[in-house]
Amino acid sequence: MTRLVVGPFNRVEGDLEVKLEIGDGRVEKAHVVSPLYRGFERILLGKPPADALVYAPRICGICSVSQSVAAAKALAQAQGLAMPPNGELAVNLVHATENIADHLTHFYLFFMPDFARETYSRESWFAAARERFTAIKGTAAEDMLPARAQFMHLMGLLAGKWPHTLSIQPGGSTRAVTNGEIARMSAILSAFRRFLERTLYGDTLERIASLSSVAELEGWAAEKAPESSDFRHFLSISRHLDLRRLGPSAGLFMSFGAYTVDGATLFPRGVHDNGHLALDINAIAEDVSHAMYRSGADALKPFDGETVPDIDREGAYSWCKAPRLNGKIAEVGALARQLVSGHPLVLDLVSKDGGNVHARVVARLLEVALVTMAMEGWVNALRSGERFIRHADMPDSAEGAGLAEAARGSLGHWIRIEGGRIANYQIIAPTTWNFSPRDADGTPGPLEQALEGAPVRSGETEPVAVQHIVRSFDPCLVCTVH
Amino acid sequence: MHRRREPLRLLWLQSGGCGGCTLSLIGAEGPDLIATFEAAGIEVLWHPSLSEASGREVIEILQRIVDGEETLDILCLEGAVMRGPNGTGRFHMMSGTDRPVMDWVAELAAKAGHVVAVGSCAAFGGITAAGANEVEACGLAYDGQREGGLLGPDFRSRSGMPVINIAGCPIHPGWLTETLHSIAAGRFGATEIDEWERPLSYTMHLVHHGCARNEFYEFKASAEELCDMGCMMENLGCKGTQARADCNTRAWNGGGSCLDGGYPCINCTAPGFEEPGHSFTRTPKVSGIPVGLPTDMPKAWFVALASLSKAATPPRLKENAVADHLTRSPVDRQKKR
Numbered sequence: 136m137t138r139l140v141v142g143p144f145n146r147v148e149g150d151l152e153v154k155l156e157i158g159d160g161r162v163e164k165a166h167v168v169s170p171l172y173r174g175f176e177r178i179l180l181g182k183p184p185a186d187a188l189v190y191a192p193r194i195c196g197i198c199s200v201s202q203s204v205a206a207a208k209a210l211a212q213a214q215g216l217a218m219p220p221n222g223e224l225a226v227n228l229v230h231a232t233e234n235i236a237d238h239l240t241h242f243y244l245f246f247m248p249d250f251a252r253e254t255y256s257r258e259s260w261f262a263a264a265r266e267r268f269t270a271i272k273g274t275a276a277e278d279m280l281p282a283r284a285q286f287m288h289l290m291g292l293l294a295g296k297w298p299h300t301l302s303i304q305p306g307g308s309t310r311a312v313t314n315g316e317i318a319r320m321s322a323i324l325s326a327f328r329r330f331l332e333r334t335l336y337g338d339t340l341e342r343i344a345s346l347s348s349v350a351e352l353e354g355w356a357a358e359k360a361p362e363s364s365d366f367r368h369f370l371s372i373s374r375h376l377d378l379r380r381l382g383p384s385a386g387l388f389m390s391f392g393a394y395t396v397d398g399a400t401l402f403p404r405g406v407h408d409n410g411h412l413a414l415d416i417n418a419i420a421e422d423v424s425h426a427m428y429r430s431g432a433d434a435l436k437p438f439d440g441e442t443v444p445d446i447d448r449e450g451a452y453s454w455c456k457a458p459r460l461n462g463k464i465a466e467v468g469a470l471a472r473q474l475v476s477g478h479p480l481v482l483d484l485v486s487k488d489g490g491n492v493h494a495r496v497v498a499r500l501l502e503v504a505l506v507t508m509a510m511e512g513w514v515n516a517l518r519s520g521e522r523f524i525r526h527a528d529m530p531d532s533a534e535g536a537g538l539a540e541a542a543r544g545s546l547g548h549w550i551r552i553e554g555g556r557i558a559n560y561q562i563i564a565p566t567t568w569n570f571s572p573r574d575a576d577g578t579p580g581p582l583e584q585a586l587e588g589a590p591v592r593s594g595e596t597e598p599v600a601v602q603h604i605v606r607s608f609d610p611c612l613v614c615t616v617h
Numbered sequence: 618m619h620r621r622r623e624p625l626r627l628l629w630l631q632s633g634g635c636g637g638c639t640l641s642l643i644g645a646e647g648p649d650l651i652a653t654f655e656a657a658g659i660e661v662l663w664h665p666s667l668s669e670a671s672g673r674e675v676i677e678i679l680q681r682i683v684d685g686e687e688t689l690d691i692l693c694l695e696g697a698v699m700r701g702p703n704g705t706g707r708f709h710m711m712s713g714t715d716r717p718v719m720d721w722v723a724e725l726a727a728k729a730g731h732v733v734a735v736g737s738c739a740a741f742g743g744i745t746a747a748g749a750n751e752v753e754a755c756g757l758a759y760d761g762q763r764e765g766g767l768l769g770p771d772f773r774s775r776s777g778m779p780v781i782n783i784a785g786c787p788i789h790p791g792w793l794t795e796t797l798h799s800i801a802a803g804r805f806g807a808t809e810i811d812e813w814e815r816p817l818s819y820t821m822h823l824v825h826h827g828c829a830r831n832e833f834y835e836f837k838a839s840a841e842e843l844c845d846m847g848c849m850m851e852n853l854g855c856k857g858t859q860a861r862a863d864c865n866t867r868a869w870n871g872g873g874s875c876l877d878g879g880y881p882c883i884n885c886t887a888p889g890f891e892e893p894g895h896s897f898t899r900t901p902k903v904s905g906i907p908v909g910l911p912t913d914m915p916k917a918w919f920v921a922l923a924s925l926s927k928a929a930t931p932p933r934l935k936e937n938a939v940a941d942h943l944t945r946s947p948v949d950r951q952k953k954r
C-alpha cells in the first residue's frame with residue numbers, strides 16, 4: 136500500500152487536500168482535508184442581525200448570492216416577513232443568474248480542462264479536447280467568458296453588482312425595475328439563450344429539457360459530431376472514459392428546494408433514496424468527532440451548534456464538520472436537486488448506474504437549460520410600479536432557519552437573536568455535506584466514499600480519476616469551512 | 618503578433634478570503650480577462666482557479682521561485698494573511714506542503730518584482746479580520762489601519778514599490794486589469810498610489826461622484842427605507858461622500874453600482890470597513906445630525922447648507938425620494954399638457 140497526498144487542488148473554489156491510501160492500482164481509503172479556517176460563525180456573534188446580510192455573502196465569492204438568500208430567509212423567518220411577488224421574482228432571477236454562471240464556470244473553467252491533461256495524450260479524442268478545453272488557452276474559455284460576462288449584466292441591473300450584493304433582503308429586493316429595464320433583461324436572456332443553443336448544446340433549450348431517458352440522450356448525442364457542441368463533446372469523452380463507473384454516490388440525495396413563486400417551487404424540497412421522501416429539517420445535526428472543533432457532544436442540531444476551534448483535537452483532520460441527516464450521509468448538488476424534482480432523464484441515469492461523475496455533469500448542464508427557461512418566465516411576470524420589498528422591525532429575540540440551494544447544493548443558515556443581537560449563527564454549506572470527514576461511527580463523507588476504488592494509473596502523483604471525481608461535485612471549500 | 622517585451626510572470630495565491638475577487642475578475646469586459654492578459658503580455662505561472670497544474674507541479678513552481686530558479690514578476694495575494702492561532706499560521710496550511718500559507722507568501726514576496734494585494738482582505742485584513750479577529754487575519758502591509766501586516770512597513774518589492782493595495786470587496790475587474798497593464802507597460806510608479814498605496818486611478822474619486830442620487834443629495838431629499846430612491850446618506854448609512862472609489866462612474870456588471878442597486882455604500886475600499894461600529898444600513902446620528910460627514914466639509918457648513926437645501930426641496934424630489942421608482946417626472950415648462 137502506498138500513501139499519496141494530493142494538493143494544492145486547483146480549479147476548485149478554495150483549498151483542498153486529499154490523502155489517499157492506494158493498493159492494487161486503486162484508492163483504498165481517502166481522507167478529505169479542508170485546510171483553511173476563517174470563523175464566520177464567530178464573526179457574526181454579537182452583531183446587529185441585519186448586518187448578517189453584509190458578512191454572510193462574503194463567506195464565498197462564488198455563491199455569494201446563495202449565502203445572501205439563506206441569510207435573508209433566516210432573518211425573514213425571525214421577522215415573520217414574506218416577500219411581495221415582485222420581490223420573489225427578482226430574488227429568484229438574481230439567484231438563478233449566479234447559479235447558472237456557476238454551472239458554466241464549473242464546466243468550462245474547472246472540470247473540462249482535466250481532459251486536456253497530458254495523461255490522455257494517447258487517446259483518440261485528445262487533440263480536439265486539448266484544442267477546446269485547455270486551461271486559459273482553449274477556445275472554449277474564449278467563447279464562454281464574454282457570454283458569461285454579458286449574462287451577468289442581469290446582476291448589474293437587479294443587484295447593483297456581483298459578488299456581494301446587498302439587494303437581497305428578508306422582505307424582497309432593494310431594486311425595483313421599470314418596463315424599460317424589463318425589456319433589457321429579456322434581451323440579455325435571449326442573447327444568452329443564443330450562446331447556450333449554439334455553443335453549449337447545439338440544440339434548443341426545450342429539446343435538452345425534454346430528454347427523458349438514457350437512450351434518448353444517447354440518441355440525441357449521436358445525431359451530430361461530438362465536436363459540434365460542448366455538451367456532445369463531453370458526452371463523447373465520458374463514453375470513452377466510462378465516467379459512469381467513476382465516483383459512485385454512496386448515500387441518499389437531498390435538496391432544500393429552490394426558486395419559489397407564490398408558494399410553488401421550481402425544484403421541490405425533499406430526499407431521494409430510491410424514491411421520493413419528505414425532508415425533516417429537524418433531523419439535521421453536525422458531527423465534529425473528526426473536525427478541529429471543541430465539542431461537548433458528538434453531534435448538535437444547527438440551532439444549538441457550536442463553532443470553537445480546537446486545532447489539536449485528537450483524531451481530527453479537517454476544518455469541515457460532518458453534517459448528517461438522521462445520522463446518514465447525504466449528497467447534495469444538481470444531481471440531488473433533479474432527482475428530488477423527479478426529472479425523468481436524471482432518474483433513469485441513476486436507476487441504471489447510480490450517482491457518478493457522468494450523472495453529476497449531465498444534471499448540471501440539464502439544469503442550465505431548465506433554469507434559463509424559467510428565468511424568461513420570471514422576467515415576463517415582473518410588474519413595474521408594484522412593490523419589490525416589504526419592511527418589518529427586527530424582534531429582540533427570535534429564531535430563523537434559511538434554506539436555499541446554491542449551484543453545488545443545499546445551503547442552510549440558522550440564526551438565534553437575543554437582546555437584539557446575534558446570539559448564535561450556524562451555517563451548513565453544500566460542500567460541508569459532500570466533503571465531510573468521518574463521523575463518530577467512522578462513516579466517511581460522500582466524497583471520501585466516492586473516491587474509494589478510483590483507479591490510479593501507474594506513476595501518477597495526481598491521479599486524474601481522483602481529479603475528475605473531486606471536481607464532479609463542484610466543491611467550494613471556502614463555503615465548507617466558512 | 619509581435620511582443621514588445623518579455624512576458625511578465627504572474628503568480629496568484631489565495632488565503633483567508635472568499636475567492637470573490639477572482640470571480641469578479643473573470644467578469645472583466647472590454648476586453649475579457651484572457652485578452653487583457655495577452656494584451657499586457659502577462660503569463661500566468663499559476664492561478665488556483667484558472668490553471669491546469671495541480672498538486673506537486675504547483676509546489677514545484679513555488680519552490681523554483683523561492684530558490685531563484687524562476688523569475689516572479691508579479692505576486693498577487695487574494696484573501697487575508699492568516700496568522701492564527703498564536704502567530705503560527707496553522708489556520709491555513711498550504712495543501713500538500715504541511716506549511717502555513719503565511720510562510721510561503723512571505724518567501725515569495727521577497728522574490729517578487731511587484732506585490733499586489735487583491736481585495737480588502739489582502740490589503741488590510743478585510744472581512745476576515747472582523748469581530749474579535751480570533752484568526753489573527755491581517756493584510757500584506759497593513760493590519761487594519763496599522764502599518765505592518767505580514768511584510769512590515771518597510772517592505773519594498775524588487776521594483777522598489779511597496780505592496781500595491783487594490784482594495785475593495787470585491788475588486789472591480791477594471792481596477793486590477795488596468796493596474797496590471799500599467800505595471801507591464803512600466804508606467805506604474807510611486808506617484809500612482811494614494812496614502813494607503815491604492816491605485817489613484819480609482820481612488821482619486823469618491824463613490825459619491827456620478828451617483829444617480831446626486832440631485833436628491835443636493836436637496837437632502839432622503840430615502841427612508843431600502844428601495845427608496847432618495848439619497849441614502851441621512852438615514853441608510855451611505856458612506857459615498859467619504860468612500861474613495863469610482864463605482865458610480867465605472868459600471869459594475871455592465872451598468873450597476875451598489876447605489877444603483879438600491880442599497881448604501883459601505884466603504885469597502887477602506888481599511889476597517891468591516892467594523893463600522895454601527896449597523897451598516899443605518900446612519901448613526903447625534904441629535905439628528907449624521908456623525909460621518911462628507912470628506913472635506915466643515916460640520917457647521919454642512920448643517921447650515923443642509924437646513925437651507927431642505928427648505929428648498931422641490932416637491933418632485935421630496936416625493937420621489939421615498940418611492941421605489943420615479944413617480945413624478947420633471948416638468949417641461951415650454952410644453953403644457
Ligand code: SF4
Nearest residue numbers: 634637736737738786
Ligand atoms: S476582499 Fe471581499 S471579495 Fe475579496 S476575497 Fe476578501 S471577502 Fe472576498
Ligand code: SF4
Nearest residue numbers: 828848849850855857
Ligand atoms: S446615496 Fe450616497 S453616494 Fe449617492 S448621493 Fe447620496 S451620499 Fe452620495
